[in-house]
Amino acid sequence: DAGITQSPRYKITETGRQVTLMCHQTWSHSYMFWYRQDLGHGLRLIYYSAAADITDKGEVPDGYVVSRSKTENFPLTLESATRSQTSVYFCASSGVSNQPQHFGDGTRLSIL
């Protein structure tokens, strides 16, 4: 089915571990985004990508790495997870800059 999917939906890991959150969209949208959602904060942009092989930092990029080798995939990696990265992570995509973003269902990540 067409859409945007995130995996896993839930993840528990330990501090210091590397973890990768996956995001896949089937619309061939140019733009893709990673956000984190925490209590007391609005969604905050971690990284975004305007096209394959083009990525840029958002508001809170420290501790995260992204890549975009294919238009449809935009994985987010925590290279050495910390407790402060416990959050709900949302991936989103849009075709062009003046279109609404379509969000995945989120990944709830807990770091112990």
Add this chain to the structure above:
Amino acid sequence: KNEVEQSPQNLTAQEGEFITINCSYSVGISALHWLQQHPGGGIVSLFMLSSGKKKHGRLIATINIQEKHSSLHITASHPRDSAVYICAVRGGATNKLIFGTGTLLAVQP
């Protein structure tokens, strides 16, 4: 001070009531979005507007660019409208959204 402020933060209503959620912003924008997030669920875009008013079913969104203010109205509210409603603004040409912290709406039967 946040660039996007929503009020109220929490709202409880009785089924059938008319509901208004407000959003004020302090930056120049090209568009404003209203989104809905159900408990444990994903986020759905309701409206994108840059001027005037839009209506979809029982939902109405308005924006006043001069006053930097938008409102989301729900007419004849229903328990299934219970969700977090999020205001976000897009500024400039980067397509980056700046989000409010959301309004938690509970509609009781």
